[in-house]
Amino acid sequence: MSVWKPRIATSSRYKHQGIVDALVADINSGVLKPGDALPPQREIARQLGIDLTTVTRAMTEAHRLDLIEAKVGSGTTIKGSLTQPALGMASLLTDLDLTMIIPPQPPEADLHNHLIEGVSHVLNGASSHFLSYQESTGTEAARAAGTKWLAPRFGEAPSADRLLVAGGAQSALFAICSLIAARGSICAGTLTYPGLKSVCSALDIPIHALAMDRNGIVPDAFESCCKTSRPKAIYLCPSIDNPTTVTMPASRRQIIVSIAQRHDVMIIEDDPYAELLDTSLPAIASIAPDITWHIATLSKCATPALRVAYVVCPSSLDVLKLASSLRASNPTASPLLMAVATAWINDGSLYGIAHAIREESQARQIIARKVLKNWHFSAHPAGHHLWLDVPVQWSAAEFSALARRSGIGIVPASAFSIAPATPEAVRLSLGAAPDRGRLEQALVLLDRLLHEPRFATGIIV
Template sequence: MMEAWSPTIVAAAGPKYLAIVKALAEDIRSGRLAPGSRLPPQRALAKHLNVDLTTVTRAFNEARRTGLIDAAVGRGSFVRGSSRPSRGSSLPVLSPSGSVDFSMNMPPQPAEARLAERLEGGLSRLAATPGFLDRMQYQDSAGNLADRAAAAEWLCRRLGPVAVQRVLVAGGAQAALSAVLAVVLKPGNDLCVPALTYPGLRMAAERLGARLVPVECDEEGLIPEAFLECCRARRPRALYLVPTLDNPTTATLPAARRERIAEIARANGVAIIEDDAYGALPPDAPAPFAALASDITWHIATLSKCVSPGLRIAYVAVPGTNAAVWLAAELRAINMMASPLAAALASEWIAEGELDAIVAAIRRENGLRQTIAAETLAGLNFRSHPCGHHLWLQMPSPWRRGEFGAHARQLGLSVIQSDAFAVGPAPEAIRVSLGAAPDGATLQYGLSLLANLLSHPPGAISTVV
């Protein structure tokens, strides 16, 4: 028993609660804290360290998430019975021998979201539903009526009322994008895109034989008058964009720009393909294009970026019932149907309010991670959004993106260079995704390495790390 334990906090940049987690991890590794050791009450530890109780609470929550400790109501917190992390979790990476993935743009999976518990509960309720096995058979390529109705309920919160007949369920946003492009475009058609655009869209458009036409953007996103010039010069068939928390730039188009772009598109006979992957995350996001111009907009809302990529479910709102028939045919050709089990689970979570709770938990975790990023990367030039799980970092001179990427890999850091997004010349920038790191301590460690690397000129960095 070791109720007198007190962490040795080393002064460093970053939140205090992460310093407590690091000290706890080091004391477990060194043997100072043995498996089963009881930790002091949070209030007593906060008083001893002269910090707020909330700081210690956050530290203990982070330690539970990473498998360092267990907690029992009425008994307190204890070092886990094994020095190994629990299944599905990992200890904070605190040495340069580890790796941190900043390349995969996925939402974090915070303990507060209770994903494992909700998965178990949702699947149990579904299995107990009469006729459940019927849901495990082949389904309509547009999704069965119950799942389309649940999708319409989810979408109407941002789009306003939307008829079930105009809503389809797809096996992820990539399948939905490919199917929409196949309906809207023919080989050789021009597709307007932001000058920096989602690589998955580029791949799907190029496979179809469409020509990508870059449109100039600024810090607020696509510039309406640049789009108008493109319409006059090229007569494009469609426009693709991520209007909220753009990938990769994090820009969110203001409401006035959305209205102007919709006006230009309608006047020039241009279809809008709206990739609303992150639209559910900011509570104050402007109205989507599908709410402003439903007659010309193909709206795709995936759950992969606001819940979990494992669901592979995306909801598509199309301009009309004929469009729904055409899109269903393309979805059938691409992957037959969305997973009936995943679709049913998503519908169950929508009906029970679970999906809202998961999104809210991820939104709060994104805010915490963006705070860590802002503190750790202070002084560097980057763009971000408090509800998003990525940021867009400009290379400080004399660094170049390729050179930085090579050095970062030697340190165990993986980032995505601007070349993956650029339709035309690539700027000296990288996308840094914050969601894949298993916990805040690992994130802060990786970002510290990144910031430290950028604080030295390339020539001062040894090629052997």
């Protein structure tokens, strides 16, 4: 039995691919035969002058392609019986960015054709009306469709005169914060959406960190903040929170509302994931409509290409104020996308798309639970992301850097923290992978990296 002399195929784009491609080439040429041994991974790294994580990634891919097998006492060897399909496959593992929360795009959703047909339908069925500027609050038809879409979470359709159609949730959040919290402050959970952090930084609005538990923001922490800091507003992501994945139960929502009402605090309810819930929970805006700004984007339940967000305001007068605030940055939603979203709601297409995406997210969460079964993480069964505690030998920043060097992008807790103490955890988006196979491949690699001893990686952050 011979021992393989490691090398990197020069034609490969990435080093880890080069190792696997070299293995495939040497097997096909007869240089390597079934039973031939591979050196230990650390020895391969030493001989090639590369870091261990690259070798680990290459061996993970070689095992997935059924090229190698590991036996106790024998180390890693070329597999005894190789199939032609395995030998003919090139290394498929390329860099995969799991940093952005993106809804998966399953074939069942048929989004590509839906978009083509939706745009064609709008353009063929109208004059140049949809090629012109529209009202800052959105067209009458778009606002009516928005109330229909939001009816399940409100219990009944909110009044159209309280609804504004915006060109995305982030621009709406910026305008709301500038409108209600200027020269004041906002409070939010200790871990919160980075988009809120950037908005408050740009507007010079202080953020107060509120303790969180398994049901969301702790009421006593909110009450205390109201008494000592007198915030203008509280920011909430009540359904499948970003990043913690917590869904605030109805009882906690009611308690938070009661505290806000007593202390005259406005509520910003950012609810992009409500459509993923198996059981509809009451929107906070349905409990306290006079103090709540409710933001519902279609980017997370359909596709980021549909930059349409529905904002339910406390009153019809607040709709006009928000429209005026938006004119300074993003005066109106795209008339064409607004029309497509309206058509999809009215003909039922959007409900089918959201259902297919929800089912795909459920399937991906099952894969995550299988692959990451040895690690503690939080997730909603139909959520697009998970919140993973890194093992004690790692810090979140170090592990994120290791994953990035290995080709997998994840986000450390520091990106979400507004408190002095930051947990050692990372956020992974499961929807960003193009298919379930690529997702499982990435998670298998992360699982192996989580097992790595910190001192062996050479990571310094």
